Structure formats: C-alpha cells, structure tokens
Amino acid sequence: MIPGPNYVYKCPNCGNYLIQESIISGNTLGAKVYSDGKRIAPMLPAFPDLTKCSKCNKILWLSKLKKVGEYSPDFDMPDVPEWQDAEQVKFLELKEYFEALEQRVFKKKSEELFIRKRIWWSYNDRIRNGEKIFKDRQDELLWKDNLNKLIKLLKVSDYRHKIMMAEIKRNLGEFESCVNILNGIDIEDVEWLKEKLLRECEKKNRWVVQLNE
Numbered sequence: 001m002i003p004g005p006n007y008v009y010k011c012p013n014c015g016n017y018l019i020q021e022s023i024i025s026g027n028t029l030g031a032k033v034y035s036d037g038k039r040i041a042p043m044l045p046a047f048p049d050l051t052k053c054s055k056c057n058k059i060l061w062l063s064k065l066k067k068v069g070e071y072s073p074d075f076d077m078p079d080v081p082e083w084q085d086a087e088q089v090k091f092l093e094l095k096e097y098f099e100a101l102e103q104r105v106f107k108k109k110s111e112e113l114f115i116r117k118r119i120w121w122s123y124n125d126r127i128r129n130g131e132k133i134f135k136d137r138q139d140e141l142l143w144k145d146n147l148n149k150l151i152k153l154l155k156v157s158d159y160r161h162k163i164m165m166a167e168i169k170r171n172l173g174e175f176e177s178c179v180n181i182l183n184g185i186d187i188e189d190v191e192w193l194k195e196k197l198l199r200e201c202e203k204k205n206r207w208v209v210q211l212n213e
C-alpha cells in the first residue's frame with residue numbers, strides 16, 4: 001500500500017482544519033466482502049466523505065469542500081503552523097448518520113441513499129463485530145424504517161440496486177420477495193452472488209453474510 005498526500009480542509013462553519021489521509025495504490029489482499037455490499041480491505045482502506053467537525057459538530061461532505069492544501073504522509077506534522085492542530089476526519093457513527101438525516105445534509109436522492117446505506121451498514125457492523133444487531137425495540141424500529149426508505153430510493157433498472165433490494169428484503173425476513181427479486185436478475189457476472197443469497201433464503205437466514213471465505 002502506497003500512502004498518498006494528507007489533504008487539508010477547513011470547516012466552513014468554524015474554521016477548524018480537517019485532515020484526510022489518502023492512498024495512491026493498494027490491493028484487495030485479505031479483503032472481506034459482505035452481502036450488504038460493504039468491503040473491508042486492510043490494504044485498501046476507505047476514507048470518509050461525510051464527516052463531522054468535532055469542534056462545532058457540523059456534519060459536512062468533504063467532497064463539497066475545497067482543499068486548502070496538502071502535505072506529504074512522510075511527515076507526522078504539517079509544516080504550516082495553522083494545520084498542526086488539525087483533526088483527522090472520522091467516519092460518522094450510527095447516531096450521527098441519523099443526525100445527518102435530521103439536519104437534511106443531503107440535497108439529492110443519491111446523497112440520501114448514501115446516508116441510508118451507511119445506516120444499514122452500521123447496524124450490520126454490529127453483527128460483523130459479533131454483537132447483537134438491536135439494542136432495544138426502538139432501535140429495531142429505526143432500523144426497519146430506514147430500510148423501508150432505502151428501498152424506495154433504489155432503481156429497479158439498475159441490477160446492482162436490485163441485488164441491494166433483495167438483500168434488504170432478506171434482512172427484513174421477507175424471503176419470498178427476496179427470491180422473486182433475485183430470480184428477476186439475469187446477469188451472468190452475478191450468478192454466483194444470486195446463488196449464495198438464495199441459499200441463505202433457503203436456510204431462512206436473515207442476516208448479513210460474508211461472501212468470500
């Protein structure tokens with residue numbers, strides 16, 4: 001893995017400096033791919049786009065900000081004095097993604113989809129981490145409401161969206177719908193994935209599974 005420059009951004013709300021690492025190249029060695037579409041690749045780390053300024057709590061899209069500068073990852077500290085207290089950007093936590101929806105930080109359907117997908121993934125992360133998926137009944141209701149809204153944002157004309165739709169139906173325990181959607185996808189490249197998800201339906205398993213083992 002070859003690290004790329006550290007990019008410096010400035011919070012438009014309070015002026016706090018934010019730093020995002022980058023990579024020039026990586027690989028998918030040891031990567032885990034899951035049925036919800038999340039990939040965890042140690043040699044190809046992901047970096048947040050939607051993040052929160054910890055100084056003023058503003059939730060913001062880095063891709064919508066102009067970079068104010070960059071410095072080499074070979075140096076622990078940037079040589080610009082104002083950047084030295086900059087904070088490393090972090091992925092939002094589950095409750096912060098819900099805050100992002102409340103604050104309506106999305107302007108387009110694709111941005112709402114981005115946030116709702118990450119809420120879905122954050123719940124599934126609990127399973128990935130060996131925890132229980134729901135803390136309580138309210139937590140489960142929020143999860144279900146998000147999935148129903150996420151499904152409405154997906155396009156049936158896009159087979160990748162259809163796979164996501166099928167997977168959400170499986171998570172909701174609607175196995176018949178899941179099977180019907182999967183059987184309606186006729187794309188050679190995803191045949192293996194279809195088979196895998198159909199098998200999980202047969203086993204009446206609702207939850208996220210790792211696809212490569």
Ligand SMILES: [Zn+2]
Pocket residue numbers: 011012013014015016053054055056057058
């Ligand atoms: Zn700020």
